[in-house]
Amino acid sequence: MPKSAPTCDVLKPIAMASPSLPRLPARWQVANKIKFVYLQRCTTLLNLSQMKKILNEICAKYTVPQEVKALGIYPYYRPISSGQDPVVTMADGKKVLMFGSNSYLGLSDDPRLKEAAIAAIRKYGTSCSGSRFLNGTLDIHEELEAKLAKFVGKDEAVTYSTGFQVNLGVVSCLGVKGGYVFLDALDHACIIDGSRLSFSEVRKFPHNDMAVLEKKLALTPPDALKLIVVDGVYSMEGDIAPLPQIVELCKKYNASVMVDDAHGLGVIGENGSGTASHYGLTADTDLIMGTFSKSFGSLGGFIAGDKEVLNYLKHNSRSLIFSASMTPAAVAAASTALDIMINEPERREHLWKVTRHAQKAFKDNGFDTGHTQSPIIPLFVRDTIKAMKIVRMAYEQGVFITPVIAPAVPESDVLIRFALMATHTIEQVDEAVEKLTKIFKELGVIE
Ligand code: PMP
Numbered sequence: 001m002p003k004s005a006p007t008c009d010v011l012k013p014i015a016m017a018s019p020s021l022p023r024l025p026a027r028w029q030v031a032n033k034i035k036f037v038y039l040q041r042c043t044t045l046l047n048l049s050q051m052k053k054i055l056n057e058i059c060a061k062y063t064v065p066q067e068v069k070a071l072g073i074y075p076y077y078r079p080i081s082s083g084q085d086p087v088v089t090m091a092d093g094k095k096v097l098m099f100g101s102n103s104y105l106g107l108s109d110d111p112r113l114k115e116a117a118i119a120a121i122r123k124y125g126t127s128c129s130g131s132r133f134l135n136g137t138l139d140i141h142e143e144l145e146a147k148l149a150k151f152v153g154k155d156e157a158v159t160y161s162t163g164f165q166v167n168l169g170v171v172s173c174l175g176v177k178g179g180y181v182f183l184d185a186l187d188h189a190c191i192i193d194g195s196r197l198s199f200s201e202v203r204k205f206p207h208n209d210m211a212v213l214e215k216k217l218a219l220t221p222p223d224a225l226k227l228i229v230v231d232g233v234y235s236m237e238g239d240i241a242p243l244p245q246i247v248e249l250c251k252k253y254n255a256s257v258m259v260d261d262a263h264g265l266g267v268i269g270e271n272g273s274g275t276a277s278h279y280g281l282t283a284d285t286d287l288i289m290g291t292f293s294k295s296f297g298s299l300g301g302f303i304a305g306d307k308e309v310l311n312y313l314k315h316n317s318r319s320l321i322f323s324a325s326m327t328p329a330a331v332a333a334a335s336t337a338l339d340i341m342i343n344e345p346e347r348r349e350h351l352w353k354v355t356r357h358a359q360k361a362f363k364d365n366g367f368d369t370g371h372t373q374s375p376i377i378p379l380f381v382r383d384t385i386k387a388m389k390i391v392r393m394a395y396e397q398g399v400f401i402t403p404v405i406a407p408a409v410p411e412s413d414v415l416i417r418f419a420l421m422a423t424h425t426i427e428q429v430d431e432a433v434e435k436l437t438k439i440f441k442e443l444g445v446i447e
Contacts, residue, residue: 073388075403078395083109086424088400096395099418099432100402104375105266105347106423107297107340113333117298120332128325132158133314136325144335145302151273151338152265152290153282154304158314161326163262163291163301164190168197169319170258170289170303171229173312175200179225182213186237188260189408191229200227207234210245217253226255232264232275236404236417238376240268243275247284258287266295267374272341272348292326295341298333300326351375351422354429358420361433366446375420378404379436380413386443387414393439399432 046054068074079091084101107113120140128136141159148157160166167190175181175198183195186207195202203220205213213228220226228250230241241259250257261274269277272295276285287305292298303313313320326334340347355375362369368380381387387403394401404415418436420429440446 068388071385071388073385073392075388075391078400084421085109086421086428094398096398096400097428097432098400099420099424100400101419101421102263102294103297103421104263104295104351104419105272105297105337105341106351106421107295107337107347110297110337110340112340113297113336116332116336117329120328124328126329127327130325131321131323132325133321138325138328138331140328140331140335141325144331144338147335147338148290148302149304151271151342152261152288152304153273153277154288155307156310157302157304158310158320159300159302159326159331160317160320161300161323163260163289163293165319165323166289166291166301166303167191167229167260168194169317170287170313171195171227172197172319173317174198174227174258174309175202176225179227180220182216182226182228182255184208184230184241186234186409187229187231188235188262191231191260195229200225207237208239208242210242210249213246214249214253217249217255220253222254226253228255228257230257230259232259232261232278233267233374233376235263235376236409236415237370237378238263238372238374239370240264240275240278240373243279243281243285247281250284256286257284258289259285260289262289262291262294262301263374263376265290266337266341267348267351271345292330292334292337296334296337298337299330300334347422351420354422354424354426355420357426358418358429358433361429362418362436365433365437367437367440368446370415377418377420379416379418379440381416381440381445382412382414383445384411384414386445387416389443390416390436390439390445393442394432394436397435397439399435401432401436 065074080088081091082089084098084103086098087095088098089095124138128138130136145157145159149155160169171181171191171194175195177199179200180203181195181198181200182203182205183191184207185204203216205216228246230246233240246257259275264275266272268275274288276282276288287303289303291301358377359369359372362377370378370380372378381390384405387405391401391403402417404417
């Protein structure tokens with residue numbers, strides 16, 4: 001081999017499927033992450049077909065989904081052939097009560113959003129065929145951004161094609177070299193991925209643990225750039241971030257705070273304007289992020305903040321600049337949803353009525369619902385296989401719910417996520433609670 005030839009690092013899978021690994025459910029956790037180790041100092045270069053063989057072998061060893069399917073409890077990718085209404089029609093024609101959706105205000109199948117989307121397609125076509133930065137900015141993008149900035153009480157807002165892209169693009173862009181990004185342990189995956197792409201040091205603190213956050217802040221240089229990123233309403237547990245304490249810490253340690261309000265917008269705060277408004281802390285919250293895939297009944301997301309920061313993001317945030325802009329239909333639907341959110345407070349009031357009813361009913365029946373303060377009600381199971389069984393049994397009895405397992409949460413916190421919509425009736429909630437109570441008792445999760 002010539003001296004200059006690179007030594008080859010062969011990707012070798014940790015034997016995920018090896019017999020020595022524990023059985024499910026712990027194995028599910030391991031298998032969720034395909035892990036690789038480097039077999040160092042390999043002396044021969046592999047040819048293309050050998051490399052492809054290795055890749056196929058790695059993937060072929062990932063058989064956990066097939067094994068869960070064989071158990072008859074696989075809970076993912078269930079095809080639906082209707083809108084996200086309280087009753088959805090599955091692809092096989094089965095009708096089920098939907099308690100696994102994020103359409104909190106029940107707007108994703110609203111005729112007004114659909115008409116607005118159709119009208120936008122008629123006028124602008126189906127795609128912007130480019131990024132906001134270059135050819136993909138429409139007048140309706142700018143109109144929506146102006147309305148959003150006003151709604152959340154910030155100077156400016158800019159929209160991205162998904163909420164995931166907002167966090168990816170904002171956290172990576174603002175996580176500058178020499179700086180620090182502080183993350184709650186239960187922050188959404190896209191915040192974590194954004195921090196991984198940043199040049200800042202990342203510091204995690206246990207969920208809502210302000211004492212640890214303070215300790216970690218105190219250990220950083222006073223003049224280093226510090227960004228604390230939290231969910232407003234936590235997507236799986238349904239609790240609200242302790243923003244007043246976070247803002248206090250920001251003031252004490254010279255830090256900025258960004259709130260991901262994917263699950264807070266439309267649900268809490270004045271007119272549903274989110275967590276910062278809920279606490280009366282809009283001015284102290286530096287950046288407010290939202291998605292359109294939940295209460296807004298659409299797809300896309302936005303970041304709102306001071307005009308200087310927005311100017312920086314608009315010219316440096318890579319998932320904004322290098323990705324096609326929100327489609328006309330998505331913009332029009334989100335914009336119509338925002339108008340409805342502001343003008344029809346009765347939707348939010350009904351959402352809270354069914355939410356309080358469900359929270360009480362579950363608690364009265366002995367469920368462990370954690371610290372929820374929102375329409376997201378966690379029903380703790382603390383066992384992966386049982387959680388999947390519950391989802392299957394509920395589905396067979398006509399209730400669609402979703403499991404939350406590792407790596408989204410540790411095995412000890414495995415839960416069923418039960419989510420309310422403004423279009424649910426009290427009777428539908430009662431029916432689901434009754435069925436779930438029987439199932440949880442049958443499996444010995446509650447007494
Ligand atoms: N943040 C949070 C807290 C979320 O729950 C989600 C989606 N589940 C996102 C961001 C990503 O949003 P989107 O689905 O619009 O990409």
